[in-house]
Amino acid sequence: MINNLFLSSSVACVTDGPGRKDEIERAKSEGKDLTKEEKQRLRKEKKQQKKSKEKKDDKASQENEKEKKPVTSAAPASQPPTKPTMQKAPSAVPATAPVSVPASEASGPADKPAKTKAELKAERRARQEAERASKQNKKGETGQQATTSKPKAPPSDLQPVVKRLPEHIQVDNPDVLKKLAKKLERQQIPLRLDYGYKVSLFSHLHQYSRKAPLTQQLSIPSTVIHPAIVRLGLQYSHGIVAGSNARSVALLHAFKQVIRDYTTPPNEELSRDLVNKLKPYISFLNQCRPLSASMGNAIKYIKKEISNIPSNCKEEEAKSKLLNDIESYINEKIILAGVAIAKCAIEKQKISDGDVILVYGCSSLVNHILCEAFEKSRKFRVIVVDSRPRLEGKEALRRLVQKGISCTYVLISAVSYILPEVSKVFLGAHALLANGYVMSRVGTSQIALVAKAFNVPVLVCCETYKFCDRVQTDSFVSNELDDPDDLIVTRKGTTPLEGWQNESSLGLLNLVYDVTPPDFVDLVITELGMIPCTSVPVVLRVKNVDQ
Amino acid sequence: MPGPYKETDLTERVEAFLSDLKRGGTGAGPLRGSAETARETTALLRKITAQARWGSAGDLMEIIRKEGRRMTAAQPSETTVGNMIRRVLKIIREEYARSRGSSEEADQESLHKLLTSGGLSEENFRQHFAPLKANVIEAINELLTELEGTTDNIAMQALEHIHSNEVIMTIGRSRTVEAFLKDAARKRKFHVIVAECAPFCQGHEMATNLSKAGIETTVITDAAIFAVMSRVNKVIIGTQTVLANGGLRAINGTHTLALAAKHHSTPLIVCAPMFKLSPQFPNEEDTFHKFVSPHEVLPFTEGNICKKTDLNHVPTFGKSFSDLDISSLSFFFFLNTSHFSLRISGEILSKVNVHCPVFDYVPPELITLFISNIGGHAPSYIYRLMSELYHPEDHEL
Numbered sequence: 028m029i030n031n032l033f034l035s036s037s038v039a040c041v042t043d044g045p046g047r048k049d050e051i052e053r054a055k056s057e058g059k060d061l062t063k064e065e066k067q068r069l070r071k072e073k074k075q076q077k078k079s080k081e082k083k084d085d086k087a088s089q090e091n092e093k094e095k096k097p098v099t100s101a102a103p104a105s106q107p108p109t110k111p112t113m114q115k116a117p118s119a120v121p122a123t124a125p126v127s128v129p130a131s132e133a134s135g136p137a138d139k140p141a142k143t144k145a146e147l148k149a150e151r152r153a154r155q156e157a158e159r160a161s162k163q164n165k166k167g168e169t170g171q172q173a174t175t176s177k178p179k180a181p182p183s184d185l186q187p188v189v190k191r192l193p194e195h196i197q198v199d200n201p202d203v204l205k206k207l208a209k210k211l212e213r214q215q216i217p218l219r220l221d222y223g224y225k226v227s228l229f230s231h232l233h234q235y236s237r238k239a240p241l242t243q244q245l246s247i248p249s250t251v252i253h254p255a256i257v258r259l260g261l262q263y264s265h266g267i268v269a270g271s272n273a274r275s276v277a278l279l280h281a282f283k284q285v286i287r288d289y290t291t292p293p294n295e296e297l298s299r300d301l302v303n304k305l306k307p308y309i310s311f312l313n314q315c316r317p318l319s320a321s322m323g324n325a326i327k328y329i330k331k332e333i334s335n336i337p338s339n340c341k342e343e344e345a346k347s348k349l350l351n352d353i354e355s356y357i358n359e360k361i362i363l364a365g366v367a368i369a370k371c372a373i374e375k376q377k378i379s380d381g382d383v384i385l386v387y388g389c390s391s392l393v394n395h396i397l398c399e400a401f402e403k404s405r406k407f408r409v410i411v412v413d414s415r416p417r418l419e420g421k422e423a424l425r426r427l428v429q430k431g432i433s434c435t436y437v438l439i440s441a442v443s444y445i446l447p448e449v450s451k452v453f454l455g456a457h458a459l460l461a462n463g464y465v466m467s468r469v470g471t472s473q474i475a476l477v478a479k480a481f482n483v484p485v486l487v488c489c490e491t492y493k494f495c496d497r498v499q500t501d502s503f504v505s506n507e508l509d510d511p512d513d514l515i516v517t518r519k520g521t522t523p524l525e526g527w528q529n530e531s532s533l534g535l536l537n538l539v540y541d542v543t544p545p546d547f548v549d550l551v552i553t554e555l556g557m558i559p560c561t562s563v564p565v566v567l568r569v570k571n572v573d574q
Numbered sequence: 575m576p577g578p579y580k581e582t583d584l585t586e587r588v589e590a591f592l593s594d595l596k597r598g599g600t601g602a603g604p605l606r607g608s609a610e611t612a613r614e615t616t617a618l619l620r621k622i623t624a625q626a627r628w629g630s631a632g633d634l635m636e637i638i639r640k641e642g643r644r645m646t647a648a649q650p651s652e653t654t655v656g657n658m659i660r661r662v663l664k665i666i667r668e669e670y671a672r673s674r675g676s677s678e679e680a681d682q683e684s685l686h687k688l689l690t691s692g693g694l695s696e697e698n699f700r701q702h703f704a705p706l707k708a709n710v711i712e713a714i715n716e717l718l719t720e721l722e723g724t725t726d727n728i729a730m731q732a733l734e735h736i737h738s739n740e741v742i743m744t745i746g747r748s749r750t751v752e753a754f755l756k757d758a759a760r761k762r763k764f765h766v767i768v769a770e771c772a773p774f775c776q777g778h779e780m781a782t783n784l785s786k787a788g789i790e791t792t793v794i795t796d797a798a799i800f801a802v803m804s805r806v807n808k809v810i811i812g813t814q815t816v817l818a819n820g821g822l823r824a825i826n827g828t829h830t831l832a833l834a835a836k837h838h839s840t841p842l843i844v845c846a847p848m849f850k851l852s853p854q855f856p857n858e859e860d861t862f863h864k865f866v867s868p869h870e871v872l873p874f875t876e877g878n879i880c881k882k883t884d885l886n887h888v889p890t891f892g893k894s895f896s897d898l899d900i901s902s903l904s905f906f907f908f909l910n911t912s913h914f915s916l917r918i919s920g921e922i923l924s925k926v927n928v929h930c931p932v933f934d935y936v937p938p939e940l941i942t943l944f945i946s947n948i949g950g951h952a953p954s955y956i957y958r959l960m961s962e963l964y965h966p967e968d969h970e971l
Contacts, residue, residue: 226792228802228805414772414795414796414797415770415772415795415796415797416795421872424922424926425922428922428925428926429922433925434925434926434927435926435927435928435929436871436872436926436927436928436929437871437928437929437930438772438773438796438871438930439772439796439797439827439830440771440772440796440826440827440830440934441826441827441929441930441931442830443826443829443830443833443934444826444863444929444931444934445929468797469795469797469798469801470795470796470797470798472800472801473797473799473800473801473830473834476800476830476833476834476837477829477830477833480833501804502801502802503804503805514770514793514795517775517778518773518870518873522775522778523778523779523781523782524778524781524782524793527782527793530782530785530786531785532785532788532789532790532791533781533782533785533791533792533793534790534791534792534793535792535793536792536793536794536795536798536802537795538794538795538797538798538801538802541798541800541801542801
């Protein structure tokens with residue numbers, strides 16, 4: 028951080044040492060928030076300096092644009108007013124406002140970041156307006172020059188990532204809950220309430236009941252949310268569509284429907300308006316069931332495609348382009364990736380004759396691989412391990428037996444009995460984290476542990492679109508809590524737990540995901556090849572550079 | 575006449591006990607705990623000693639061995655029966671030796687004595703001693719009082735092992751562990767996580783009992799054992815049998831729990847009274863495991879657990895799929911079939927092997943401590959205790 032400050036001060040050619048040092052001291056004394064804002068502002072200034080060097084002729088027009096536009100008092104913190112900020116001219120009130128705010132001790136801490144954030148937002152908006160205006164002024168080729176200059180900047184400097192924590196792991200923070208409630212009110216989406224006693228270790232996560240679906244509070248017909256999305260949300264919350272591939276594909280199909288039914292309102296641009304239309308849908312789906320990593324990546328892709336639509340494109344063309352993009356995403360990342368993974372696994376002899384393969388739960392990819400291998404006449408048999416309360420293994424069992432594969436079925440508590448017979452373990456994944464951990468259905472890490480104890484190789488099959496940037500070392504900080512009433516349902520019908528709500532010291536825990544450490548996993552099969560677990564950040568970096 | 579009447583009464587009792595044993599071994603969990611089985615076995619053996627016709631100690635031992643073989647054959651997995659029989663046999667030997675005036679206990683330890691005095695002990699049991707009967711019955715009464723106090727003896731040690739604000743994990747249902755935790759909860763506050771242990775879900779009953787005693791309890795599924803293990807301070811479990819090498823034959827799922835505890839270096843404590851110690855070794859592959867009906871795991875009829883959800887909110891199936899036009903992608907979709915009560919029909923079931931083992935073997939390397947009614951021991955000490963409880967010639971009934 029100190030380096031950044033010195034760099035920026037040298038770039039801005041300011042000799043006002045004491046003034047700058049005052050700022051730094053104040054920044055340090057105020058703590059993290061302000062330094063973050065400082066960092067953001069300084070980074071922006073650096074970028075602006077670079078751009079100003081490239082397009083010198085536009086600088087004047089930009090300044091003119093900025094001075095003409097009626098911006099808020101805090102807005103002109105872009106290029107010309109930054110100099111007065113540095114010089115600490117007392118008359119440059121707006122630019123010093125972010126700095127003078129912390130000086131005024133009267134304002135409470137909650138107002139401070141809000142104010143500076145609003146000011147920064149206004150600054151950013153003003154700058155974007157200016158850039159768009161400058162783009163319209165220039166010819167096409169300079170526009171391209173501006174856009175190509177942008178992507179070059181990020182990979183070259185390793186910027187500190189200023190992340191905002193996702194809301195769904197901050198349930199114990201009342202401020203975050205208030206913000207969420209306000210956001211949902213604005214988007215006219217009902218807020219889903221938590222249900223039942225939450226185990227104290229997981230008080231930072233949501234816990235919903237399946238008996239109270241979100242749609243009960245929606246009016247029919249809902250004006251804000253597209254009916255395809257409502258249907259999808261209901262399918263998610265009831266578990267009708269489950270499994271990360273299925274959820275992503277369903278989401279993309281629903282978005283295709285939304286795009287088909289979309290018409291651009293007058294005086295709006297498709298690229299910006301459609302993204303804004305999608306936001307409440309995504310909040311709604313998030314309320315129905317927290318988004319999976321694969322869905323998050325798909326949404327990022329769609330948003331990027333939408334915002335990359337040139338403004339002079341006609342609506343029909345734009346819509347058909349988007350539909351094609353989504354189609355190709357599904358095709359490449361999911362279907363063809365699955366085919367490639369199956370081919371890789373079979374040809375490289377990962378499934379050989381006489382194998383006894385253990386699978387857990389129902390992973391569409393693993394089922395696909397096994398069915399393909401069976402069709403290529405490999406002789407093997409499968410052991411399906413299942414666990415309460417979801418009992419997804421029954422579905423996998425059904426699919427495999429219908430193909431003609433000979434199967435055995437056990438519950439997860441019997442896995443140490445059956446493991447001496449097993450030669451390989453194939454597991455599916457929900458997401459692969461950047462530190463090499465595998466996030467998957469709860470119970471996967473247990474199977475990997477026992478397989479390691481018996482020296483049985485563990486292979487994880489995962490498409491690359493499920494790789495995500497997050498890091499996690501245990502299953503507590505970020506997880507999903509399912510309906511605790513699921514544990515009450517047993518085969519016998521009754522259980523002593525039925526009155527669990529009345530017992531004050533009894534809690535039920537129904538986890539959905541867990542993370543498997545990379546030392547339990549021997550190989551990850553992706554469509555890019557067979558990689559060790561620890562190569563995930565390499566793949567992510569390569570993908571980012573490509574885009 | 576008193577004689578034959580007593581005998582028929584005795585045989586009736588024995589037959590009733592045998593049929594109880596056979597019935598009690600169904601997968602729904604023992605109808606009674608091991609402690610009661612041990613008590614009933616010992617009471618029955620006392621009755622046999624009192625009422626059967628025998629002349630010398632050797633005769634009595636033969637009778638008991640015969641009955642013992644029948645009892646263990648009725649329910650091989652109920653090892654407490656065999657253990658009690660061996661205890662009583664050892665009592666008889668001791669009483670006999672005391673009546674004769676020599677002390678035999680020291681002989682087994684010296685290898686030289688073992689080789690030289692090999693064949694002598696066999697014939698010695700033919701002598702008749704009048705007070706032998708009374709002595710044996712008295713000794714069996716002592717054994718019975720010891721059996722009655724085992725759970726309390728173990729529970730008394732609880733405060734030595736549990737400190738406050740701990741998180742303790744357990745699996746399934748064990749009366750010994752329940753008493754242990756309840757005793758500690760009187761003075762200390764701690765949190766218990768119970769793994770429910772499918773398919774019989776005995777953990778549910780354990781959790782309700784513990785929460786009624788005021789202990790903070792959480793029920794988790796078996797699949798989440800490794801996921802939550804990193805926050806657990808101790809694992810305390812009960813067991814069905816303690817094997818001669820210090821390993822366990824415990825309820826299925828215990829091996830996974832022990833491996834997870836080892837991975838996180840969490841101590842694994844086994845609360846087992848001494849009557850569960852059995853001189854068997856775990857190398858008999860075929861007889862070690864016990865299986866129950868696969869119906870518990872995969873029912874024969876409707877193959878799903880139907881959740882009581884309100885189906886009014888779920889849209890009709892056919893319409894949604896035709897709209898989405900994903901018929902070719904159907905293999906991606908996991909359709910939670912329970913909502914539409916799709917059956918796993920008989921033709922699928924006939925092609926599938928389903929296993930439902932009841933027990934798990936836990937090797938002694940994964941166990942940290944045994945807590946029994948005579949104190950705490952390391953697993954490597956178990957073989958020594960065995961030599962105190964049973965005579966080596968009784969290991970094979």
